[in-house]
Amino acid sequence: MDSPARHRASRQGASSLRTSGPRTSRHGADVIVVGAGIIGLACARELAARGHSVIVLERSRPGNGASYAAAGMLAPLAEVPEAGPFFDACRDSRDQWCTYAPDLAEETGMALDYDTEGTILVDDPAVLSCFRAAATALGEAFEDLDRSTLTAHLPGLAPELESGLLMPAEHRIDNRAVCRALEASLARRGVSVLGGCAVRDIRATQHGSVPGAVVEGDGWRYEADHVVVAAGAWSGEIALADLVGGEGNGSAEAQPTRVRPVRGEMLAYGAVSWPFQGSVRSAHCYAVRRAGGGLLVGATVDEAGFDDRTTPQGQRELLDGIARLFPALVDKPVLASWSGLRPGTPDGLPHVGPLAGRSVWAATGHYRNGILLAPWTAHWLTRALEGDLEARQMLMPFTPERASRTSLACS
Ligand code: GLY
Numbered sequence: 001m002d003s004p005a006r007h008r009a010s011r012q013g014a015s016s017l018r019t020s021g022p023r024t025s026r027h028g029a030d031v032i033v034v035g036a037g038i039i040g041l042a043c044a045r046e047l048a049a050r051g052h053s054v055i056v057l058e059r060s061r062p063g064n065g066a067s068y069a070a071a072g073m074l075a076p077l078a079e080v081p082e083a084g085p086f087f088d089a090c091r092d093s094r095d096q097w098c099t100y101a102p103d104l105a106e107e108t109g110m111a112l113d114y115d116t117e118g119t120i121l122v123d124d125p126a127v128l129s130c131f132r133a134a135a136t137a138l139g140e141a142f143e144d145l146d147r148s149t150l151t152a153h154l155p156g157l158a159p160e161l162e163s164g165l166l167m168p169a170e171h172r173i174d175n176r177a178v179c180r181a182l183e184a185s186l187a188r189r190g191v192s193v194l195g196g197c198a199v200r201d202i203r204a205t206q207h208g209s210v211p212g213a214v215v216e217g218d219g220w221r222y223e224a225d226h227v228v229v230a231a232g233a234w235s236g237e238i239a240l241a242d243l244v245g246g247e248g249n250g251s252a253e254a255q256p257t258r259v260r261p262v263r264g265e266m267l268a269y270g271a272v273s274w275p276f277q278g279s280v281r282s283a284h285c286y287a288v289r290r291a292g293g294g295l296l297v298g299a300t301v302d303e304a305g306f307d308d309r310t311t312p313q314g315q316r317e318l319l320d321g322i323a324r325l326f327p328a329l330v331d332k333p334v335l336a337s338w339s340g341l342r343p344g345t346p347d348g349l350p351h352v353g354p355l356a357g358r359s360v361w362a363a364t365g366h367y368r369n370g371i372l373l374a375p376w377t378a379h380w381l382t383r384a385l386e387g388d389l390e391a392r393q394m395l396m397p398f399t400p401e402r403a404s405r406t407s408l409a410c411s
Contacts, residue, residue, distance in 0.1 A: 029052075031052050036183075037064075037179070039370055043378045045185050046381075066233065067176075067232075068338075077142075082134065093377075094372060104185060110177060113173060115172050116171045118170055118279075120279070121282070131165055145164040155274060156274075172278065197217055229364055232259075232370070233261035258345055259351065260303070260343075264300055264340055265298070269334065271292060272295050284324055297318050343364055352399075363381045
């Protein structure tokens with residue numbers, strides 16, 4: 001840590017909100033993580049693994065927001081086909097999953113349905129050509145697939161789809177299983193995850209030369225040396241204040257994180273019996289397998305504030321999209337549909353870095369790539385918060401105070 005750990009995380013007045021953890025008013029934590037989605041849970045696990053005491057505050061239930069709604073694609077090339085720090089972060093995180101997933105599965109004894117067969121892109125020749133060029137430039141593997149190879153992998157593919165691209169390094173994992181496993185890992189490590197704690201404001205403080213932060217909600221308050229804001233789409237709703245020179249000496253309002261909700265709708269079919277276990281993408285939708293054969297189809301993108309209901313238009317868009325790929329699926333029953341709120345940022349890049357003073361950090365705004373970027377975010381955020389200069393350098397492109405960038409090459 002920047003500052004000596006003072007073990008002064010304390011809480012007043014919120015015992016009725018707690019869903020787990022000790023019922024005493026002192027937790028002795030160094031770091032408060034705000035948000036128990038995959039990013040907050042992964043950060044808490046990494047901090048705990050490196051010897052920091054941590055508590056996690058969650059407004060709803062752990063893993064219940066975008067982390068629940070997601071499909072679990074680990075797809076840097078398909079999502080970010082452009083050289084730069086964002087692609088590097090996504091690729092690094094995809095590579096980290098190769099050990100992160102088996103480690104987490106072994107630690108918890110829980111199956112995560114981590115699949116490395118790849119992703120097949122089926123699209124217009126111009127789009128395939130763009131991804132071929134991007135993969136070549138980025139040093140990512142790809143393989144051209146003709147119609148007979150495509151249908152051997154994916155029986156039932158629409159007859160007009162004659163060529164595709166296999167991207168073997170675009171993996172997938174069961175995001176819901178990962179969140180459950182992260183919760184189990186935190187429980188083993190003595191980290192309390194407290195549900196029903198909606199954070200209203202965070203104030204950076206300074207006691208002499210020692211920075212800290214106070215986190216407040218309705219009728220309760222915690223204090224710790226560091227706070228990590230990992231509240232997903234709700235991050236922008238939390239007021240931040242930087243108290244200069246200690247409480248009572250005046251405060252400067254810091255910018256809240258510029259994160260907004262971006263709705264994504266999904267639906268699910270029962271088992272399909274394709275030999276190919278990986279994901280399928282097109283311009284209109286993606287289809288992601290689950291252990292046991294189930295198929296998730298996603299996802300719409302629209303902005304409706306914090307309204308996370310599915311809509312007839314959104315579901316129609318998904319049904320039309322999957323019908324263009326697999327016409328026979330239209331006659332199958334849809335077993336479930338849901339939607340979630342992605343944490344969008346003005347330039348589509350995550351906010352990972354210091355927010356207010358030296359004690360409040362952001363790990364949010366991962367938009368379409370929260371599942372993919374969880375190991376990378378946890379790794380570098382933890383080291384940067386500890387004062388590691390390489391980590392701080394690594395996170396510079398993602399500082400919440402940056403200027404915006406322009407859109408991606410193949411979008
Ligand atoms: N990661 C894909 C999506 O957000 O729809």
